[in-house]
Amino acid sequence: MAEKIDEVFKVIDEQRDGYLHELLELLRLPSVSANPTCRKYIENAAERLCKALKARGAGCEVLETEGHPVVCGSFQAKDKGPTLLIYGHYDVQPPDPLEEWQSDPFDPVIKDGYVYARGASDDKGQLFCYVAALDAINRAGLQVPVNLRFLFEGEEEIGSPNLRKFLLHRHELLESDAVVISDGSQAAPGVPAITYGLRGLAYLQIDVEGPKRDLHSGVYGGIVVNPLQALVDILSHLKDENDRVMIEGFYDDVLVPDETERAMIRSLPFDEEQLKEYLGISVFGGEKEFHPLERRLLRPTLDVNGIWGGYSGPGAKTVIPSRAGAKISMRLVPNQRYKKITDLTGQYIRKVTPPGVRVKVTPMEGTDPVLVNTKSREVQIAARALEIAFGRPPVFMREGGSIPVVSLFSELMGSKPILLLGFGRPDDGIHGPNERFNLDDFFKGIKTAVALFFLMAER
Amino acid sequence: MAEKIDEVFKVIDEQRDGYLHELLELLRLPSVSANPTCRKYIENAAERLCKALKARGAGCEVLETEGHPVVCGSFQAKDKGPTLLIYGHYDVQPPDPLEEWQSDPFDPVIKDGYVYARGASDDKGQLFCYVAALDAINRAGLQVPVNLRFLFEGEEEIGSPNLRKFLLHRHELLESDAVVISDGSQAAPGVPAITYGLRGLAYLQIDVEGPKRDLHSGVYGGIVVNPLQALVDILSHLKDENDRVMIEGFYDDVLVPDETERAMIRSLPFDEEQLKEYLGISVFGGEKEFHPLERRLLRPTLDVNGIWGGYSGPGAKTVIPSRAGAKISMRLVPNQRYKKITDLTGQYIRKVTPPGVRVKVTPMEGTDPVLVNTKSREVQIAARALEIAFGRPPVFMREGGSIPVVSLFSELMGSKPILLLGFGRPDDGIHGPNERFNLDDFFKGIKTAVALFFLMAER
Numbered sequence: 001m002a003e004k005i006d007e008v009f010k011v012i013d014e015q016r017d018g019y020l021h022e023l024l025e026l027l028r029l030p031s032v033s034a035n036p037t038c039r040k041y042i043e044n045a046a047e048r049l050c051k052a053l054k055a056r057g058a059g060c061e062v063l064e065t066e067g068h069p070v071v072c073g074s075f076q077a078k079d080k081g082p083t084l085l086i087y088g089h090y091d092v093q094p095p096d097p098l099e100e101w102q103s104d105p106f107d108p109v110i111k112d113g114y115v116y117a118r119g120a121s122d123d124k125g126q127l128f129c130y131v132a133a134l135d136a137i138n139r140a141g142l143q144v145p146v147n148l149r150f151l152f153e154g155e156e157e158i159g160s161p162n163l164r165k166f167l168l169h170r171h172e173l174l175e176s177d178a179v180v181i182s183d184g185s186q187a188a189p190g191v192p193a194i195t196y197g198l199r200g201l202a203y204l205q206i207d208v209e210g211p212k213r214d215l216h217s218g219v220y221g222g223i224v225v226n227p228l229q230a231l232v233d234i235l236s237h238l239k240d241e242n243d244r245v246m247i248e249g250f251y252d253d254v255l256v257p258d259e260t261e262r263a264m265i266r267s268l269p270f271d272e273e274q275l276k277e278y279l280g281i282s283v284f285g286g287e288k289e290f291h292p293l294e295r296r297l298l299r300p301t302l303d304v305n306g307i308w309g310g311y312s313g314p315g316a317k318t319v320i321p322s323r324a325g326a327k328i329s330m331r332l333v334p335n336q337r338y339k340k341i342t343d344l345t346g347q348y349i350r351k352v353t354p355p356g357v358r359v360k361v362t363p364m365e366g367t368d369p370v371l372v373n374t375k376s377r378e379v380q381i382a383a384r385a386l387e388i389a390f391g392r393p394p395v396f397m398r399e400g401g402s403i404p405v406v407s408l409f410s411e412l413m414g415s416k417p418i419l420l421l422g423f424g425r426p427d428d429g430i431h432g433p434n435e436r437f438n439l440d441d442f443f444k445g446i447k448t449a450v451a452l453f454f455l456m457a458e459r
Numbered sequence: 460m461a462e463k464i465d466e467v468f469k470v471i472d473e474q475r476d477g478y479l480h481e482l483l484e485l486l487r488l489p490s491v492s493a494n495p496t497c498r499k500y501i502e503n504a505a506e507r508l509c510k511a512l513k514a515r516g517a518g519c520e521v522l523e524t525e526g527h528p529v530v531c532g533s534f535q536a537k538d539k540g541p542t543l544l545i546y547g548h549y550d551v552q553p554p555d556p557l558e559e560w561q562s563d564p565f566d567p568v569i570k571d572g573y574v575y576a577r578g579a580s581d582d583k584g585q586l587f588c589y590v591a592a593l594d595a596i597n598r599a600g601l602q603v604p605v606n607l608r609f610l611f612e613g614e615e616e617i618g619s620p621n622l623r624k625f626l627l628h629r630h631e632l633l634e635s636d637a638v639v640i641s642d643g644s645q646a647a648p649g650v651p652a653i654t655y656g657l658r659g660l661a662y663l664q665i666d667v668e669g670p671k672r673d674l675h676s677g678v679y680g681g682i683v684v685n686p687l688q689a690l691v692d693i694l695s696h697l698k699d700e701n702d703r704v705m706i707e708g709f710y711d712d713v714l715v716p717d718e719t720e721r722a723m724i725r726s727l728p729f730d731e732e733q734l735k736e737y738l739g740i741s742v743f744g745g746e747k748e749f750h751p752l753e754r755r756l757l758r759p760t761l762d763v764n765g766i767w768g769g770y771s772g773p774g775a776k777t778v779i780p781s782r783a784g785a786k787i788s789m790r791l792v793p794n795q796r797y798k799k800i801t802d803l804t805g806q807y808i809r810k811v812t813p814p815g816v817r818v819k820v821t822p823m824e825g826t827d828p829v830l831v832n833t834k835s836r837e838v839q840i841a842a843r844a845l846e847i848a849f850g851r852p853p854v855f856m857r858e859g860g861s862i863p864v865v866s867l868f869s870e871l872m873g874s875k876p877i878l879l880l881g882f883g884r885p886d887d888g889i890h891g892p893n894e895r896f897n898l899d900d901f902f903k904g905i906k907t908a909v910a911l912f913f914l915m916a917e918r
Contacts, residue, residue: 214892434672
C-alpha cells in the first residue's frame with residue numbers, strides 16, 4: 001500500500017506543471033459570489049470543475065439552487081470501499097481593495113514559490129488538490145480505492161444561504177462515511193494540522209437614519225442628532241477598553257477553556273515577533289488575559305468590518321448625512337449559538353442607540369461553532385495521511401474562522417466524522433489583497449488526498 | 460431717489476424671465492471645486508460671469524490663482540460715489556449623494572416657485588442678483604450711483620485656499636468702502652436678515668492605520684487592534700452624551716452669551732414642529748440647556764462629516780481593514796481661533812487613540828468666527844434696502860455657517876463694514892440633495908441690491 005502511494009507521488013511530481021496550469025485557469029475566473037455581475041464567471045467555474053472531474057472518470061452534474069449552482073461529482077470504486085464526501089467551494093471573496101493588490105487578483109502570478117490570486121488559498125487551490133489526486137491515481141494506472149463524492153459549492157463566501165435547502169432535498173448526496181474539507185490552514189508553514197474546532201459567525205448590518213435629507217453642518221450642527229455620530233457611538237459601545245464585548249448575555253454560553261487545551265494551544269508554533277512584523281504592528285490587541293492563539297481559537301470576538309456615511313471624497317464637505325451604516329461580525333465559540341447572539345446584539349444596539357435617530361439591524365449571516373471528536377478512526381487516518389505528505393505529524397488545532405457548511409454537515413450527517421485538513425498558511429492573506437497559496441503546499445495537499453484515499457480503504 | 464428705485468424695480472419685474480434664464484445657464488455648469496475633473500466647468504462658469512458683467516458695461520478679467528480663477532469686475536460710476544465690493548462664489552458643493560436628488564443637480568428644474576439645482580441658493584443665485592441689479596439700472600436708463608467691484612471666486616466650497624495669497628498680491632482689488640456678501644439665508648421665509656455673526660470652522664481628516672494589509676477576521680479577530688474599531692472609539696470620545704465637546708480646552712475662549720442677545724435670538728421666528736417635520740426627526744439633538752437657535756448661532760459644535768473603511772458593498776465580507784478614516788468639523792464662535800482648536804483637536808485625538816494603531820490628523824480647512832458692528836451707517840443702510848425690497852425690516856442675526864472670506868476680509872480691510880445680506884432660506888437644502896432657491900427671493904435679492912446701490916450713494 002505504501003508502494004502504491006509512492007507510485008502516485010511520483011506521478012504527482014511529474015505532473016506539477018500540468019496541475020498548476022489547470023489551477024491557474026480556474027483562478028482566472030472572477031467567481032465572486034457576493035457580486036451579482038460575476039454570475040457568468042460563477043457558472044464558468046462550476047462548469048470547468050465539472051469537466052475536470054468528468055475527464056478523470058467521475059460522473060458529474062452542475063445542479064442549480066436558488067442561488068449559485070453546486071458541482072456534484074461521484075466516483076465509484078471498482079472494489080468495495082468506504083465513501084468519502086469531498087466538500088469545497090469555487091466562489092471567492094470580493095477582491096477589494098483593488099488598489100492594494102500588486103497584481104491583478106484574477107490574473108495569477110507565480111512569485112517566490114507562491115501563486116498570487118484571489119481564491120488561490122481560499123478555496124480553489126485546496127479543493128483542486130482532490131481533483132488532482134484522482135487524476136494522479138488514474139495516471140499511475142491504479143484503482144481508486146474509495147468511492148468519492150464531490151460537492152463544490154458557489155456560495156460559501158456569502159454564507160451558503162441555499163445549501164441547506166439544496167441538501168435537504170437531495171439527501172443522497174450526503175451518503176458517505178466521512179466528510180473531507182480543505183478550506184483552512186496549517187498550524188504554521190510546514191506544520192500540518194487537523195482542525196477539530198471552528199468558531200461560529202454572526203454577521204449583521206447596522207443602518208442608522210436621521211434627518212430625511214443631508215444637511216449643512218453650519219445650519220444644523222448642534223441642532224440635529226448626526227446619524228454618523230450616533231453610529232460611532234453605537235459601535236463604540238460594543239466593546240470595552242479591554243476588548244470585552246459588552247452585549248448583555250454575550251458570554252453566558254461560552255465554555256470556560258479547559259486548562260489542558262489552553263496549555264496545548266499555547267504550545268503551538270507561534271512566532272509573535274515575526275507575526276507582528278508581517279502585520280506591520282507594534283502591539284497586539286484583544287483580551288490581555290489570553291494568549292493570542294487562545295484569543296484566536298478559544299475566545300469569541302467582535303469586529304467592525306465596514307462603515308460608510310457622509311462625504312469621503314477629496315477635499316472637505318460640511319455635511320450632516322441623512323444616514324450611515326456599518327457591518328459588524330462576531331466570531332463565536334462553543335456553546336454560543338448564532339441565533340441567540342444575533343438577537344442579543346439587536347436588542348443591545350437598539351438599547352444604546354441615542355434618541356433622534358432610527359436604527360435597523362439586519363442579520364446577514366450566521367453559523368454555529370463546531371467541535372469534532374479527535375479520537376475517531378477517520379481523524380487518526382487523516383493524521384497519518386498528512387504525516388506521509390508533509391513529513392511530520394499534524395497538530396490538532398482549532399481555527400479562528402468559520403465554515404458554515406461544517407455546522408450544516410454536522411447537523412445533517414449526525415455523528416459522521418468531519419475531517420478538516422487545511423493546506424493553506426496563516427499568512428496566505430485570504431479575504432485581503434495579494435492572497436496567495438504556496439506551491440509546495442499545493443502539491444503536498446494533492447499527496448495528502450492520495451494517501452488519505454489509500455489509507456481509508458485499508459480495513 | 461425712491462422714484463428711481465421704483466423705476467428700476469419695474470424693469471426687474473419685466474425682466475424676470477430673462478434673469479431667470481441667465482441664472483439657469485449658470486446653474487447648468489457643474490463647477491464643483493472639490494472635484495478636479497470639473498475644472499473645465501469652473502473655467503466656463505468664470506468666463507460666463509465675466510461676459511455677463513462686461514455685457515453690462517463693467518470691466519472684467521478672469522484672473523488665475525494657484526487654484527481656481529477669480530472673476531474680478533469693476534464698474535466706474537459717472538458721478539463720484541462710494542465704492543462697494545461685491546463678493547460671491549461661483550463654485551458649488553459636490554452633489555453627492557446623487558441618488559437622493561429628484562432631478563439632475565445640474566439640469567435646473569422650476570417647481571412650485573423654486574429653482575432646484577446645485578448652487579441655486581449657494582451661491583450662484585445670490586451672487587447673480589448683483590449682476591442683474593446692474594443690468595436693471597442700465598435698462599432703466601439711469602446712472603449707476605456707486606462704484607462697484609466684483610470679486611467672484613471659485614474655491615469657497617473648499618475653504619478658499621488661494622484667495623488670501625491672491626488678495627495680498629492685488630490689494631487694490633479690495634479698495635472699497637464696504638464689502639457686500641450674499642451667501643446665506645433669511646431669518647425665516649419672507650423675514651430678511653442682516654447677519655452680523657458667523658461661526659468659524661475647523662475641518663480635519665483623521666486617518667487610522669493598523670496592520671499593513673487587510674486581514675480575515677476569523678484568523679485575526681481578537682488578536683489585532685481593528686483600525687475601524689479604533690476610529691469609532693476615537694470619534695466617540697469627541698463628544699459626551701450631552702453633546703458637549705470633550706476636547707480639552709475647547710470651550711476656554713467661548714464668549715459666554717450675553718443675556719440680551721440670547722433673549723433676542725430666542726425670539727427669532729422658529730417653528731420647532733415645522734422644522735422637525737421638514738427634517739423628518741422626532742427630537743432635536745444638541746446641548747439641552749440652549750434653545751435650538753442659540754445652539755446654531757451662539758454655540759460651537761462638532762460633527763462627523765464622513766467616514767469610510769472596510770467593506771461596504773452588498774453581502775458580507777469578514778475583513779479587518781488595514782485602514783479607516785473620517786472627516787470631522789467644528790463650528791467655532793467668538794473668541795475661539797481655528798488654529799488653536801485644530802491643535803487642541805490633534806493633541807486630543809492622539810491622546811485617545813488606542814495603542815496598536817497609528818493615527819494621522821490632517822487640518823483641511825480653517826476659518827475664524829466673525830462679529831460685525833451693527834451700529835455702522837452702512838449696516839443701517841443695508842437694513843433699509845432690505846426693508847424696501849422685502850417689505851419688512853430685517854432682523855439682525857448670527858448665522859451658524861462659516862464664510863472663510865469674511866474672516867479674510869475683516870483681516871485684510873481693517874474696520875471696513877461687511878454687509879452680510881442672505882437672500883436664501885434656511886430650508887434651501889444647501890450642501891445636500893435637492894438644493895433650491897425661491898424665485899421670489901431671487902427677485903427680491905435683485906431689488907435689494909438696487910436699493911442698496913442708490914441708498915449708499917445718498918450723502
